[in-house]
Amino acid sequence: MFPVERPRRLRQTTALRDLVQERWVSMGQLVYPLFVRAGSDQKIPIRSMPGIYQWSVDRALEHLAVVQAMGVRAVLLFGIPSRKDPMGSEAYDPDGIIQVALRRFKQHFPGVVWIADLCLCEYTDHGHCGILRGSTVDNDASLEALARVAVAQASAGADLVAPSDMMDGRVAAIRRALDEQGFESTPIMSYAVKYASAFYGPFREAAENTPEFGDRKTYQMNPANRREALREVDLDVAEGADIVIVKPAMPYLDVLSEVKARINVPVAAYQVSGEYSMIMAAAQHGWVNERAVVEESLLGMRRAGADIIITYFAPRYGQWLQQKKA
Ligand code: PBG
Numbered sequence: 001m002f003p004v005e006r007p008r009r010l011r012q013t014t015a016l017r018d019l020v021q022e023r024w025v026s027m028g029q030l031v032y033p034l035f036v037r038a039g040s041d042q043k044i045p046i047r048s049m050p051g052i053y054q055w056s057v058d059r060a061l062e063h064l065a066v067v068q069a070m071g072v073r074a075v076l077l078f079g080i081p082s083r084k085d086p087m088g089s090e091a092y093d094p095d096g097i098i099q100v101a102l103r104r105f106k107q108h109f110p111g112v113v114w115i116a117d118l119c120l121c122e123y124t125d126h127g128h129c130g131i132l133r134g135s136t137v138d139n140d141a142s143l144e145a146l147a148r149v150a151v152a153q154a155s156a157g158a159d160l161v162a163p164s165d166m167m168d169g170r171v172a173a174i175r176r177a178l179d180e181q182g183f184e185s186t187p188i189m190s191y192a193v194k195y196a197s198a199f200y201g202p203f204r205e206a207a208e209n210t211p212e213f214g215d216r217k218t219y220q221m222n223p224a225n226r227r228e229a230l231r232e233v234d235l236d237v238a239e240g241a242d243i244v245i246v247k248p249a250m251p252y253l254d255v256l257s258e259v260k261a262r263i264n265v266p267v268a269a270y271q272v273s274g275e276y277s278m279i280m281a282a283a284q285h286g287w288v289n290e291r292a293v294v295e296e297s298l299l300g301m302r303r304a305g306a307d308i309i310i311t312y313f314a315p316r317y318g319q320w321l322q323q324k325k326a
Contacts, residue, residue: 023302025295025309027071027321031115031268032314035206036060036101037080048202049273050280052312054080057101061108071318074113076162076310077101078207081123087131088123092148096123099156106157115189116153118163118174120145127211129165129219137219142167147177154183162245164191166219171239187242189268193229193255196220199248199274206273229255230262237263243308248272250297253304260305268308269301276312291320 010020035054037044042056043063055063064075079097081090090096098116106114120142121129130142142165150161161178163170171190178186196217204210221228233244244263246256247270260267279297283290294313301309311317 023299025298025302025317027314027318028073029302029306029308030072030314030317031074031076031113031308031310032067032072033076033078033117033310033312034060034064035078035080036097038082038097046202046206048205048277049312050277050284051316052206052276054206057104060101061104064105064109064112067315067318068109068112070315071321072112072314074115075105076115076117077105078117079122080208084123084125086125087145088120091120091123092145092152094152094155096152099152102153102156102158113159114157115160115162116158118146118149118153118161119165120149121165121209121211122207126213127209128214129216130167135213137167139167139169143170143173146170147173150174150188151177151181151183154178154181154186158186160187160189160243162189162191164194166191166194166216166221168235169239171236171241175240188240189243189245190236190241191247191270192233192236192241192244193246193252193259194220195223195248195252197223197248197251197272197274199251199272201274202277203273223251226255226258230258233259233263237265241265243268245270245310246306248275249301249306249309250275253300256301256304256306266307267305268310269304269306271297271301271309271311271313273312279313291316295320 011017037054039056040058043059044054046052077098081097119129121127126132128137130137131145153161171188236244243266245268246252246259249269249271256269279293282288298309
């Protein structure tokens with residue numbers, strides 16, 4: 001006890017503080033989400049997410065060269081299709097936007113980890129994450145479609161597939177389909193814990209996937225529940241998930257921490273669109289320091305147990321790291 005114990009002794013200089021720092025955020029742990037759309041020469045700003053765009057494949061290639069130079073090593077792809085239908089069939093069409101993009105991107109950037117978001121909501125005309133029966137999302141009918149998407153993405157070169165639909169049993173269905181088609185080495189990064197969150201608001205503009213009626217509360221989780229998150233994680237790991245995601249990140253750090261303590265597969269935190277937009281909005285007003293707040297938010301996720309962080313800030317963070325070195 002004081003005066004013997006003085007925690008301030010280890011805080012006296014930057015080098016000393018670095019020496020005893022418990023957690024770091026490095027570029028190898030970050031995943032950058034990217035929105036790709038059909039057409040050419042397209043770079044469409046997303047109003048609610050300053051600095052984030054929908055890209056056509058050709059323009060995306062230029063952007064990818066830039067972000068790769070900033071240190072980005074893993075990219076999570078979302079597609080905005082040219083046509084939507086009740087089945088979301090462009091999601092598994094070999095010439096669908098994600099499959100086309102994957103083939104091109106892989107060829108130009110073979111060293112990047114290419115992750116395909118696996119869901120139907122951007123591709124269905126009703127905007128829900130599965131196939132409808134009447135006005136309900138039919139779980140088991142959706143599994144077949146999702147498995148088809150996984151195979152199409154793996155065939156186009158996806159290094160990982162990331163199911164975000166929240167149907168029951170989808171990890172097992174996807175694993176089985178991938179294995180049957182010879183993709184037994186393609187890992188599944190499952191959005192195991194995905195809350196029905198208002199923090200996805202800006203993403204709806206970015207990915208054009210707003211449900212035509214109702215909401216996602218019959219398949220995404222109730223924000224009030226923690227025990228249920230552990231149940232979802234147990235099921236996904238048992239079904240073969242290689243990595244699990246907790247989403248959103250900042251309002252759910254308690255969940256992240258419990259998930260991490262419970263299982264032995266890597267855990268990812270998804271700092272979602274609304275988290276990004278709030279920081280950007282406050283920073284643009286000069287109300288917070290963007291860089292300091294982003295670094296602190298990412299460190300918080302690492303401290304809570306995230307092995308991997310999916311964040312729209314990945315390229316900017318890489319730029320800041322390079323400035324620090326210089
Ligand atoms: C689609 C999907 C969503 C996000 C990732 N995949 C939106 C949703 O479920 O409504 C959200 C990502 C973000 O807000 O950044 N299944």
